[in-house]
Amino acid sequence: MSTYSRELEVAELAVQRAAILTKKVFHEKAKGTVSKDDKSPVTIGDFGAQALIIQAIKKNFPGDEVVGEEEASTLRDNHKLRDEIWALVKGTKLTDADSEKLLGGPVESVDAMLNAIDAGNSAGGSKGRIWALDPIDGTKGFLRGGQYAVCLALMVDGEVKVGALGCPNLPVDDSAPLTADSGMDQTDAEGKGVLFSAVFGQGATSRPLTAGGLAQSKPIHMKPVNDITQATFCESVEAGHSSHGDQAAIAAKLQITKPSVRMDSQSKYGSIARGAGDIYLRLPVSATYQEKIWDHAAGDLIVREAGGQVTDTLGRRLDFSKGRTLAENKGVVAAPSAVHSIVLDVVKEVLSKK
Known part of the structure; x- marks a missing residue:
């Protein structure tokens, strides 16, 4: 087993499972939007994805901390919103049984979901193992039908060691160049959905997002800029x-x-x-x-x-x-x-x- 191989597999599968949930919400006209104190929007997808990912981290690495973007106080007060998110969370799983088992299986209850969301309350810092999680990065893009990403990284003593990005609306084809309209009016249709990942010192890869186990990966490299x-x-x-x-x-x-x-x-x-x-x-x-x-x-x-x-x-x-x-x-x-x-x-x- 290579260094951080288990952390990488858990991160990739957790991001992939969370992306299944975000894709469900992406196709809804009403995405359950609320505003945070800084006026930035947060959707039922943000809460649900955070619950799924933190649950997987805590099942596999119970001593690790998580710096997450969301917290559950709104849901503890708003039962209608809480129940919408719970319906999403309990209905989201990978179709590959072994992969689902590796993540610890489904979230067990509403309280477990709320506690998982609130476990993203680490202050961060320079000591120990800390995961940085953005359940939906680019929420405004998510709301307008553009690009967004499910983002997870493991930091050890302040250095990033593992990273995974699930991008449901980017093309799988690594050779497809960006165009001026790549950021707008996007879909997760056939040929879309890519999972990027990296381990420090071991290179970076991409693979198609799936609803089950991990697809075959291939190495990626930045393009030489000669001009x-x-x-x-x-x-x-x-x-x-x-x-x-x-x-x-x-x-x-x-x-x-x-x-x-x-x-x-x-x-x-x-x-x-x-x-x-x-x-x-x-x-x-x-x-x-x-x-x-x-x-x-x-x-x-x-x-x-x-x-x-x-x-x-x-x-x-x-x-x-x-x-x-x-x-x-x-x-x-x-x-x-x-x-x-x-x-x-x-x-x-x-x-x-x-």
């Missing part, structure tokens, strides 16, 4: 997440003329890791905003294991040891290793003039 003017940029759909104006200025200085591909979620990390795109920028829109670790941990590892570099806008590696946020970092610059320094220099130049 940076022909590179494809990825950025967030929401202007509140990344500065579109700064991105355009950076593209102009690099003489990149292709329109940027705007997509929600860590599907951007997976897309550049397999060479469907080339560069991902998330540029600060606020001097005080701190990125959440669950929004980057899995994607950061997958890109680096696929031959890329991921830093913040000052060239510092993303530091996942500071708690629930990337408190010591500003923004994200992800690119193939050979051109990362070129992109970073232009990012610094543009941002220094603000």
